[in-house]
Amino acid sequence: MSQVHPIIVVEDDPDLRCDLVDYLNLKHLPASGVATAQGFWTLTASQPPQLVLMDIGLPDASGLAVARQLRQRxxxxxxxxxxxxxxxxxxxxxxxxxxxxxxxxxxxxxxxxATCRSVMRRLNLQAGVPQAAQAPAALPPESSDPWHLNVERGELRLGRGLVGLTLTEVSFLQRLMQTPGGVVSRTELLAHMGKADTLNNLRNLDGCVARLRRKVDQELAQTMPVRSHYGQGYVSTGPCQVG
Structure with a gap:
């Protein structure tokens, strides 16, 4: 049995589930996701999570019924x-x-x-949840300097800092930075990257973004100005230049 994360997202829509899991992990709230009630019970058979984000319209059960059973257990x-x-x-x-x-x-x-953190604070007081579970490490700062994407060299620069990029990462950032502040759908991003709009490619895209964020965090000690836009796609939030 794999480790149960403190937060489990129970959501059958893969895009929404990926958005939530990706964002919570970015905010240092370790989360994983499942698509069905059965998947949830299987994952938590040996160890319950600390918190569950639960959809109602699951394909195999009502989230209301799952919530009632979970509360009893x-x-x-x-x-x-x-x-x-x-x-x-x-x-x-x-x-x-x-x-x-x-x-x-x-x-x-x-x-x-904020709602997850609020509930976890209550658990910390009443259920003995370890303090470390709800006191994440501080995020690195987000720079106000412009980010420079060199498509030909496959480099992302910030000031004197530089991160080498894969072809997939270059293609992703190139399309996103062409529309700063605007939401670019996953479908459009995949099309620009020359990939089909399949569930597997959607998951690979989210994995690519997560790895890119970690790379920028580790090598530049900065938060990359790319945000998930819940249920829609991604948005470039900072000043940027593409060349």
Whole structure:
């Protein structure tokens, strides 16, 4: 059995699940994702997580039912419902069924992160969650200097710092930096990279972004100005130049 991360995202939409897992890990909240209720129970059979982000419309069960069972089995686990059902009756059902918080899809990733941290703080006080689990290391600063992408040389520069890039990373950044501040969909990014819009390629794209972020963090001690845009794609958030 693989290690159970402190946070598990239960979401059948692969794009949304990847966005959430990618963002939470970027914010030093270790997370993994599953697409079904059965996958969740299998993953947590030997060890429950600290917190679960739960969708309602799962393909094999209602997230409300899973949340109720989870609350009965593991009262100490934090449960945050994240769903497209925004009506009051479903919200009440979720909260009465054991959810600590109820969010409607479309809320910003920052709000989701803040909600997770809020619930984990409560767990720290009431359930003995280790302090280290909810006190992440500080993120490296995000520079206000322009980033320079040299497509021909395969280099990303910031001031005097330089990071060597793979062809895939160059292609990804080239398309993204052509539209600074604008969201570029995964489909469009894959097309620019000469790849088909398949589930496997979508996952590979998210893995490429995660590795690129770690590379920039380690070699430049800076946060790369690329953000996941929940459920849509990626956006370049800082000043940049492509040449």
């Amino acid at each position: 593991h009262p100490q686990v934090g449960i945050v419902m994240l769903t497209s059902f925004g009506d009051d009756s479903t919200r009440v059902d979720g909260l009465e069924g054991g959810a600590d918080a109820y969010l409607v899809k479309g809320v910003s990733l920052e709000v989701i992160e």
